[in-house]
Amino acid sequence: MPIYMTKKIPILYCILSLVLIYPIRAQESPSIDNNAVVLLDRMSDLIGQLSSCSFKLNASVDKLMPQVGPVKEYFNHQVHFVGPDKMHIQTRGANNHAYWYNGDILMYYSLTYNHYGFIDTHENIIETIDMVNADYGIDFPGADFFYPTFTDDLLANSxxxxxMGLVNIDGVDCHHIVAVGPEQNVQLWLSNDTFTLPLRFVFLDKTEGHSLQYEGVFSDWMINPDLPDAIFDFVVPESAKRLSIVPKTKPN
Structure with missing residues (x-):
């Protein structure tokens, strides 16, 4: 099943949409480049119809620290999705940790501190990511690109x-797209090939009084790999300590 459970659309309908729908939406504002919208929708449609995928994401995140301001933190993520309800993420950084999700619970384990916890979740990946982010403040690497509303959300905030045309980065031709809004600036580099997958991004958040940057480089994309169910289940080490993962705000 697709990762975010969109209904698969006949190819002919997709072609007609490219000709009829995208220009109409883009023409609503002269500041919206139709070429960018077509590429963004193509990327989002393809990701939405994947049954599974794997990728690596090397990322840097600006964290606002008292007295010194923004400080960069670096992370290496290995991500595996199987739609609609399986996810496994391994992260290397200041705290080496991992998540396992199998449709019922999200398991967390810190390799650095040897402790674990779990969160009861929804029944698909996108709803789980939404809930865990809103209630617990947990971000998932590259999650923005897996939302079916990615293009519309970007347009609404820009x-x-x-x-910006084609650019060559490390020998790879990429489509370069820039979106500028009152609260964020976004730069995206999409592959210039059949799949139009995201290769790089820079998100600049201007809402905190400082310009905080989130930057990432994708690599090793695997399209519809056959991933064994076992990688989405977590076996707790005997020596690990249980911790309680507490929501940011408790429900009334």
Whole structure:
């Protein structure tokens, strides 16, 4: 099943949509570049129809620290998805940790501190990511690109979206897209091939009084790999300590 459970659309309908729907939406504002919208929708449609995928994401995140301001933290993520309800993420950074999700619970384990916990979840990946982010403040690497509303959300938060043309990065041709809004600036680099997958991104958050940057580089994309169910189950080490993962705000 697709990762975010979209209904599969006939190819002919997709072609007609490219001709009829995208230009109409793009023409609503002269500051929205139709070429950028077509590429973004193509990327989102393909990701939404994947039954599974794997990728690596090397990321840096600006964290606002008292007295010194923004400080960069670096992470290496290995991500595996099987739609609609399986996810496994391994993260290397200041705290080496991992998540396992199998449709019922999200398991967390810190390799650095040898402790674990779990959260009762929803029955699909996107709803689980939404709930865990809202209630517990946990971010998942590259999750923005897996939302079916990615293009519309970007347009809604941007005053200008521009297609900057093809650029070559490390020998790979990429489509470069820039979106500028009052609260965020976004740069995206998408592969110039059949799949139009995201290769790089820079998100600049301007809401905290400082310009906080989240930057990532994707690699080793695998499209619809056959991933064994066992990688989505976690066996607690005997020496690990249980911790309680507490929501940011408790329900009334």
């Amino acid at each position: 005053d200008k979206v521009a297609y």
